[in-house]
Amino acid sequence: MNIFQEVESEVRSYSRNWPAVFDVARGSELWDVDGRRYLDFFGGAGALNYGHNPPALKRPLLEYLERDGITHGLDMHTQAKADFLTAFRDRILKPRDMDYKVQFPGPTGTNAVESALKLARKISGKESMINFTNAFHGMTLGSLSVTGNSMKRGGAGIPLVHATPMPYDNYFDGKVPDFLWFEKVLDDTGSSLNDPAAVIVETVQGEGGINPARVEWLQGLADLCQRHGILLIVDDVQMGVGRTGPFFSFEEAGIRPDIVTISKSISGYGLPMALVLIKPEHDVWSPGEHNGTFRGNNPAFVTATAALHEYWSDDTLERNTIRKGEKVQEAFTRIAKDTTSVELTARGRGLARGIEFAQPELAAKVCATAFERGLLMETSGPSSEVMKILAPLTTTDDELDEGLEIIAESVKTVINGA
Numbered sequence: 001m002n003i004f005q006e007v008e009s010e011v012r013s014y015s016r017n018w019p020a021v022f023d024v025a026r027g028s029e030l031w032d033v034d035g036r037r038y039l040d041f042f043g044g045a046g047a048l049n050y051g052h053n054p055p056a057l058k059r060p061l062l063e064y065l066e067r068d069g070i071t072h073g074l075d076m077h078t079q080a081k082a083d084f085l086t087a088f089r090d091r092i093l094k095p096r097d098m099d100y101k102v103q104f105p106g107p108t109g110t111n112a113v114e115s116a117l118k119l120a121r122k123i124s125g126k127e128s129m130i131n132f133t134n135a136f137h138g139m140t141l142g143s144l145s146v147t148g149n150s151m152k153r154g155g156a157g158i159p160l161v162h163a164t165p166m167p168y169d170n171y172f173d174g175k176v177p178d179f180l181w182f183e184k185v186l187d188d189t190g191s192s193l194n195d196p197a198a199v200i201v202e203t204v205q206g207e208g209g210i211n212p213a214r215v216e217w218l219q220g221l222a223d224l225c226q227r228h229g230i231l232l233i234v235d236d237v238q239m240g241v242g243r244t245g246p247f248f249s250f251e252e253a254g255i256r257p258d259i260v261t262i263s264k265s266i267s268g269y270g271l272p273m274a275l276v277l278i279k280p281e282h283d284v285w286s287p288g289e290h291n292g293t294f295r296g297n298n299p300a301f302v303t304a305t306a307a308l309h310e311y312w313s314d315d316t317l318e319r320n321t322i323r324k325g326e327k328v329q330e331a332f333t334r335i336a337k338d339t340t341s342v343e344l345t346a347r348g349r350g351l352a353r354g355i356e357f358a359q360p361e362l363a364a365k366v367c368a369t370a371f372e373r374g375l376l377m378e379t380s381g382p383s384s385e386v387m388k389i390l391a392p393l394t395t396t397d398d399e400l401d402e403g404l405e406i407i408a409e410s411v412k413t414v415i416n417g418a
C-alpha cells in the first residue's frame with residue numbers, strides 16, 4: 001500500500017488511470033519519479049493551454065515572488081491585478097469590441113458558474129435555469145443542477161432543482177429542427193415551463209463527450225434568448241482561452257453572451273483563477289454580495305498578464321491551434337476509417353478533439369494502452385465512450401505526430417484484442 005492508498009480519500013480519480021508519481025513537467029512533457037517521460041495530451045483538463053511551466057510566464061512569476069510581491073490579497077487593489085485588468089482590456093476586450101465588467105469569483109470554474117447563476121437570478125428576478133443535455137458546469141450544488149451526468153448529480157445527495165434540460169445541438173441526430181421543443185414550451189402557456197432567468201451553454205461540450213454545437217445553432221440560441229428576454233450565459237471554462245482557436249470559443253458565432261465564465265487556462269500556469277464577465281448593464285451586484293477568500297490570487301494575475309502579452313498580441317496562436325486541430329481531426333478520421341470492426345466517430349473543434357467508440361468500454365482501454373506507451377489522455381461522455389484530447393496549444397508538430405502515432409497504435413492494439 002502506498003501513501004496515496006493509505007491516506008488519500010477514495011474520491012481520487014485521475015491517479016487511478018495513471019498510476020505513476022509525477023515529478024517534473026515542461027511544455028507537453030511530464031516525467032515521473034523514476035525518470036520515465038510521458039507526453040501530456042490531457043493538458044490539466046484544459047488548464048494548461050500553454051503547457052507546463054511556460055518560461056515566458058515562469059520568469060515574471062519568479063521575479064514577483066522574489067521581490068515579495070503580494071500573494072494573497074482578497075479583493076484589494078494590487079498592482080498585479082491592475083496590470084491584469086489593463087492587459088485583459090487592451091489585448092482581449094478592446095480588439096474584439098467587447099464591453100464587459102470583470103468579476104473575480106473564487107478561483108475555480110464552479111465558483112464562476114455559481115456566481116453567474118446567482119447574478120442571472122438577481123438581474124431577472126426569476127429562479128429557473130435552462131441547461132442542455134450532457135452539459136457539465138461543475139460539482140457544487142448550483143453547477144450540478146445544470147449538469148447532465150447522472151453519476152455526478154447523484155453525488156449531491158439532495159434533489160437538484162430550478163433547472164430544465166433542453167436538447168443540445170444534434171441530440172436527435174439532426175432529425176428534429178433546432179429548438180423545436182424549446183420554442184414550443186416557451187410559447188405555450190399550458191406547457192408548465194417555469195419562466196427561465198437564463199440559459200447556460202457550452203459551445204463545445206468537453207466533459208459531455210466533445211460535442212461541438214454548430215455556429216448556426218449557437219446563433220439560433222442567442223436569437224431565441226433575445227426574443228424571449230432570457231439571459232445567455234456561455235460557460236467558457238474549458239473551451240475558452242484559445243482551446244477552439246479564438247480567445248473566446250463563441251467568437252466564431254459572433255454572439256455576445258450576457259455573462260461569460262472563464263477559468264482553467266486564464267492564469268496560463270495552472271494557478272487557480274476564474275473570471276465572470278458581465279455586460280455593464282447587468283453588473284447589479286451589491287458590494288460583497290458574492291464573496292470569497294481566494295479571489296485575489298496575485299501570482300495568478302502575474303502569469304495571466306504575461307500570458308496575454310506572450311500569446312494574444314497577434315493571431316499566431318489562434319491560427320496554429322486551428323491548423324493543429326485540423327491535423328488531429330485528419331488523423332482521427334483516418335483511424336476511424338481504418339477501423340472496420342467497430343464504429344468510431346471523430347469530432348471536435350480547434351484542439352478539443354475526440355473519437356467516440358460505438359462500444360463505450362473501448363475508449364478507456366485505448367487510454368490505458370496509450371498510457372502504457374507514455375501518453376496521457378482521458379475519456380469523456382455519459383458512458384465514458386469518447387477518447388478525448390486537450391493537448392496544450394503549444395504542443396509542437398513533432399510531439400503531435402508522436403502522440404497521434406501512439407493513439408493509432410493503441411486503437412489497433414485494443415480493437416484487435418477486442
Ligand code: PMP
Nearest residue numbers: 108109110136137138235237238
Ligand atoms: N464548466 C466547464 C465547462 C468545465 O469543463 C468545468 C471543469 N471541467 C467546470 C465548469 C468546473 O470547473 P472546476 O473543476 O474548476 O470547478
